[in-house]
Amino acid sequence: MRKTIAVSACALLAAGAVQAQELRFMCYQDGVECDAWADAFQTFEAENPGITVAVDVVPFQAIIESLPVQLEVGEGPDLARITDYGGLARFLLDVRPFVSDPDAIEARYGQSLAWSRVGDNSADGIYHIVDQLTATGGFANATLFEQAGVDLPGPGATWDEWAEASRAVRDATGVDFAMAIDRTGHRFAAPAMSWGAALFGEDGDALLIDDGFRAFSEQFLAWHEDGTLAPDVWVGAGGGSYQDAAGEFTNANLVMYYSGSWQIGRFGRDIGDAFDWVATGGICGPVACTGMPGGAGIAGFTRTGHPEAVGKLIEFIARDDVQAEVLARTSNLPANALLQESGIDYADVSDDVRAALTAFAASVPGFSDTAFALQGYQFNRAVYTNIPARITQAIVGELTLDAALDRLAQDVADAIAEAR
């Protein structure tokens, strides 16, 4: 009898240990993404007794700097919200064997799933689900345009038209800056492609310095020389560090700001009804009108002790109803093709925010194939961090533009060689 009780107790304990699975989810947020997921996971936990999800909210810097180190030494969370798919590709868990309907996920997220299918990863693996599709694009202070009596350039306007109009508004209203572009190669790449930059060489590697890339670089320097672009953004930082100009735009000190859709929620919250602002939609160069896609996604890691539970959670995250609810709350663009078609019912957002979301969503189909290729390129971070370092040297006169571009190509080639 005593033996039976002991065996039963052991069995119960063992069963409990098997069933109680806690997944740790490392999450960063631009707005309320982590809060929205934490709430959504309550439904998941109710549907999957025995699996709990602990959401650890961390700064973006922790995702970029700490997470790779943790994963490298075999530590870290079970899942995380990431943006560097290529850099983390070798740590990502292919959940295809653990989801009930991989084809449905493929049909909805096929384009963004490709971003993790690099290196040794499987060509049909399901490694992450994008929960925040982003698109680069411009924002304009409509109130300043109105005060200056300058017409807002319409859809399809060129960079030159925006620069001219922004300068006119700056001069008429007395604000400090006409235009600003975030200090990162990700933002630089979009207009460079619009100037005809192919970015990739025949060997399939970046970074090709061709006539298009050189032409936009010259234009970029010229805009700094004539004061069109705010020097504080690119000149005011060193190395490959990121710098935005969201604060200047929010403070109505900047006429036109080239950033991305992830700023929409922030602008809606911080600007409120202080002034009217609009999304510019796609801006055209001499060759194309492309922006850059991107986005944050949720991925599981191979180090997890609960791959099946991670698979279940990823499948839950990919669900149309779950995505729709979270996207409505976070005011983000869907990567889910079905939701892109049907649209998201963004509740409780201002007209500015709603219009901006529509404008950015409409611009994505016009993005070039090169833009999507760069986003899915395994070594795109080498491109993104080296462009600001070298181009800024040319702006401040440390290097000639030719020397800066030569050095840039060499830096990217060195970084790729190091990673291989």
Added chain:
Amino acid sequence: MVRDVVGRAAVTLYEAAFNLAERPMRFAQKALGVHRLAWVFLLPNLLIFGLFTYLPILLNIWYANTAGDRILPTERDWVGGANFASLMDCESYLDPNTCRRDLFWRAVHNTGWFVVLQVGFMILLSLIAALILNRNIPLKGFFRAVFFYPVLLSPVVVALIWKWILQRNGVLNAGLDGIGLPTVNWLLDPSWAFFWIVFVSIWANMGFYVLILLAGLQAIPGEVYEAAEMDGTPAWRQLVRITLPLLTPTLLVVMVLSLIRAVQAFDEIYVLTGGGPGSATTLLIQYIYDVGFATRPRQFGLAAAASLIMAGVLFVLTMAQLAATRKRGEEG
């Protein structure tokens, strides 16, 4: 009475603890011998040093001779001295543009200038401040606190305070604008940015060295000055012939400390300018940080090689200064 009781209790406790340890110590001494027993006492510290100092140094040497963006030492490819060769590949070390790793050499040049200017001016200003504070001036205690206060601040706080002062719409430009003078983008002009990192670094660290020099000044016997006064020696001659020679050991300590600290400067400069504009204020530590941690993919090998080169230079400089100190001490 109470003090006696407490004292006796303490002695009894000490004796009891001593007796308790005596037997195993005697046993250990017998088993290992007197000389080997010393190692037993050194072992805990050696372990701590080994784990947190020597092992990281060895790891750093391993990283410097390997390549790849993998962190685990076993997963890295051995490349020998390739990283050092790449860093040292220059047509002219005086012109970074001719170097394979131009940013490293820009950082070396910037660090060199920064060390010369920052250490030179800081020692000069610290000495002047210490000499003034060593006199019987009104509010002496207050001024000593004023000089020392920035030392208590975190480097990040120092940098943020000065950023607030120096930025486009900062306090300094507001003041200049208020009195009708033209404003300057202090941190966007390479020359001004470099001037300000030197200035801010001196402002933040000077108090520490003022304190050391003040202690050195106060250690000089007053009788020496009294004798000089009686001989009618003028004040400037007392400074040159008495104060500075007797203060030299302290000045050498200050120089070694400030030199090491200047070469290691990073946090306040990184927050203030980010190393920019361009690479105008990028010093060696930031170069190492950028290459090893900020850029993607990370180039740990290159960063480790650069840090070893820097450590080597620091070692040579420190040894040279210590040798100079020793020589002076022997000369009497």
